Amino acid sequence: MNPTYIKEQFIQNLLIWYERNKRELAFRKDKNPYRIWISEIMAQQTRIETMIPYFERFIQKYPDVKSLSQADDDELMAMWQGLGYYSRARSLKKAAIMIMEEYDGVFPLKKEELKKLPGIGDYTAGAIASIAGRQKASAIDGNVIRVFSRLFEFGEDPGKASGKKQMTALVEAFLPEADLCGDFNQALMEIGALVCLPKSPSCSFCPLEKFCLSRKSGKQLEYPMKSIKKPRTIENREIWVIARESMENKKDHSHVSRASYDIKIQKRSEKGLLSGLFEFGEQKPQGKEYRVFDLGSYIHIFSHKEWHMNAKLAVISYEDSERLCQQTDSLQKKPDHAQFVPMDDIASVYALPTAFMPFFNRARKILNDQVNMNQSDSMTIQTIGLENEKDEFK
DNA sequence: AACCCGGGGTC
DNA sequence: GACCCAGGGTT
Numbered sequence: 001m002n003p004t005y006i007k008e009q010f011i012q013n014l015l016i017w018y019e020r021n022k023r024e025l026a027f028r029k030d031k032n033p034y035r036i037w038i039s040e041i042m043a044q045q046t047r048i049e050t051m052i053p054y055f056e057r058f059i060q061k062y063p064d065v066k067s068l069s070q071a072d073d074d075e076l077m078a079m080w081q082g083l084g085y086y087s088r089a090r091s092l093k094k095a096a097i098m099i100m101e102e103y104d105g106v107f108p109l110k111k112e113e114l115k116k117l118p119g120i121g122d123y124t125a126g127a128i129a130s131i132a133g134r135q136k137a138s139a140i141d142g143n144v145i146r147v148f149s150r151l152f153e154f155g156e157d158p159g160k161a162s163g164k165k166q167m168t169a170l171v172e173a174f175l176p177e178a179d180l181c182g183d184f185n186q187a188l189m190e191i192g193a194l195v196c197l198p199k200s201p202s203c204s205f206c207p208l209e210k211f212c213l214s215r216k217s218g219k220q221l222e223y224p225m226k227s228i229k230k231p232r233t234i235e236n237r238e239i240w241v242i243a244r245e246s247m248e249n250k251k252d253h254s255h256v257s258r259a260s261y262d263i264k265i266q267k268r269s270e271k272g273l274l275s276g277l278f279e280f281g282e283q284k285p286q287g288k289e290y291r292v293f294d295l296g297s298y299i300h301i302f303s304h305k306e307w308h309m310n311a312k313l314a315v316i317s318y319e320d321s322e323r324l325c326q327q328t329d330s331l332q333k334k335p336d337h338a339q340f341v342p343m344d345d346i347a348s349v350y351a352l353p354t355a356f357m358p359f360f361n362r363a364r365k366i367l368n369d370q371v372n373m374n375q376s377d378s379m380t381i382q383t384i385g386l387e388n389e390k391d392e393f394k
Numbered sequence: 395a396a397c398c399c400g401g402g403g404t405c
Numbered sequence: 406g407a408c409c410c411a412g413g414g415t416t
Contacts, residue, residue, distance in 0.1 A: 043411040050402065050410090084400025087414075121413045141411040161395075189411050198409065199405065226408095230397090273399070302400060354401060398415075404408085 010211055011176045011184065017207035018187035021194065023048075026055055031182075033107040033132040034065055040124045041088050048193070054083055065105060069096035077276055077351040084354075086277060091119025109133030122168075131182035138171045139185040143192025149224035150196060150214040157225045232305050239311035239356070241280045241295060241363045244321040244340060261315075261367045262340035263360075264324065265350055273302070278350045280311075280359070281338070285324055290316040295362045300355035311359040313366060343367065 022028070025048065027039035038058060042051040058079055062068040071093055080089040095117040099107060108114055109132060114125035126139035138144075145158045148171055156163035176184050195206045203215050214220045242264040265278040295311035316324070325338045343364055346352055352360060 040411065045399090045410055045412055046401080047403065047410055082401075084402085085412085087399065088412090091413085119413070123412060127411070139411075142409070143411065186411085193411080275399095300401095304398065304400095396416085399413090401410105403410085405406105 006211070007174055010174060010208065011180070013207040014187045014191070015176075015180065015183055018183060018190055022186070022190055023194075026052055028186075031132050031134075033109060033128060035059060036128055036132040037107070037120075037124075038092070040127045041092055041119055042083065044088060044124070045085060046083065051083070054079070065096050065099050065107065068093060069100045071096075073276070074350065078347075078349060081277075081347060081351040082354055086274065086351075088119055090276070091117075094118045095120065107132075109135065111135065111137045127185060130178075130185050134179055134182060136175055136178040136181050137185075138168060138175060138181075139189075140168060140171055141189060141192075143189040143196070144171060144185070145224050146198065147188055147192050147196045147208070150201070150220050151208060151212050153213045153217065153219065153223060155225065157227050159227060163225075232301070232303075234306045234308060237307055237309045238282050238284075239280055239295070239309050239359055240282060240284050241311060241313045241359055242283075242285055242321070242324065243313060243315050243343070243363065243367055244318050245315075246340075246342060247318070261343050261370075262321075263343050263346060263363070264321070264338060264340050265346065265352075266338040273305075274353045274355070276351075277353050278346070279353070280356060283324075283327070285314050285316050285320065288317065288320055290314050290320070293363075293366050295359045298358045302355075307355055309355075309359070311362075313359075313363045315367075315370070 027035055039051075039055055042055055042058070061075075061079060062071060073090075073093070076089050076093060077086060080086055083089075098117060099105060108117075109129055111125045111129040114120050114128055115122070120128070123139055123141050126137040127141075129135040129137040130139055145167060148154060148167060149158060152170065154163075154167065154170070156166060158164055158167045171188075174184075175181055191206065191208065195202050199221070201220050203209050203212070203220065206212070206215075209215055212220075214223055243261045246260050246262045264280065266281055268274055268277055268279050270276055291314070293313040293315075295313050297308070297310045300307045300309065321340055325340070341350060346360060347357070
């Protein structure tokens with residue numbers, strides 16, 4: 001058995017399995033470069049099932065490069081709200097503008113050209129070039145790394161530069177002709193997603209079983225080699241959700257059911273964590289009397305840090321709300337205007353990170369209950385416990 | 395090379 | 406709770 005024969009067998013087994021077992025995914029319907037691109041960016045560090053509904057909505061709103069290049073920034077972030085890694089969305093728009101201006105609106109399909117676009121690295125460039133461009137290119141993601149690490153009992157950390165380089169050479173030694181590379185790459189990923197699972201690989205169903213060294217040794221779970229992660233840092237935060245009755249209520253107090261509240265939000269810095277998204281802030285209202293409700297505590301876990309938050313809801317007067325906006329502006333170096341916006345616009349119009357969502361849901365519930373209550377009493381300070389509200393925290 | 399950047403499903 | 410997901414950018 002010569003090496004060429006082994007490679008042919010490997011490719012044939014893989015591609016036949018793929019044709020029989022691949023999932024019908026929305027972005028596999030055609031080879032449109034724009035849609036392949038959007039799907040690959042959304043799929044970065046994100047499970048396919050999670051990303052599918054975002055993909056459908058995104059394509060509806062931004063059907064092509066041109067519409068994306070003209071997207072409103074806040075609307076774009078709202079479309080991405082909840083997906084995470086928000087710089088992906090900003091890079092998408094930047095790249096769309098580059099494609100319009102530097103490529104005359106024609107999507108580049110060569111790997112080296114694709115890598116010049118923001119948000120497109122080694123993996124994504126290879127995926128687009130091979131799938132949409134039918135070019136000979138590898139696309140090595142976490143799935144491919146796991147599959148090949150196990151196949152050859154790969155002894156280095158593929159996350160490090162040396163290991164990544166060797167892994168690339170190994171995978172590329174198995175690449176078929178250009179026309180088949182798109183399916184080859186997707187097939188390897190599909191094996192990783194459906195068969196060569198991190199904790200319980202189904203080796204007896206694997207078309208590559210007879211090529212797999214770790215299958216023979218029984219050491220599948222020792223690959224890929226993993227490096228030690230540093231522990232997350234913990235930050236404590238005191239969140240103040242500040243609400244006021246919206247102006248509409250004052251004009252029309254005969255219709256209590258139409259009453260609603262505005263909530264103060266401000267834009268986070270354009271750099272760093274959750275950049276460009278909105279938040280409630282940590283400024284306690286001061287001065288006149290206002291009603292306070294306890295919104296409890298919540299721990300939000302990011303990849304690299306944890307926010308341990310406590311939050312309160314303050315309902316203040318319309319007059320105090322305007323002064324508060326000015327105070328908040330003066331506190332910020334680069335003031336993104338603190339503003340009171342209708343409660344129902346939050347998360348749909350103003351992208352709110354998932355980290356704050358539990359507090360927003362609780363505040364909304366409390367405020368809606370307030371609307372349905374007769375507000376004839378003169379209560380000024382009120383605290384509500386959380387005993388029966390745990391469901392609101394997820 | 396090390397660090398930063400989200401959120402969610404799964405076991 | 407630990408793992409890890411169709412990774413990329415910055416320092």
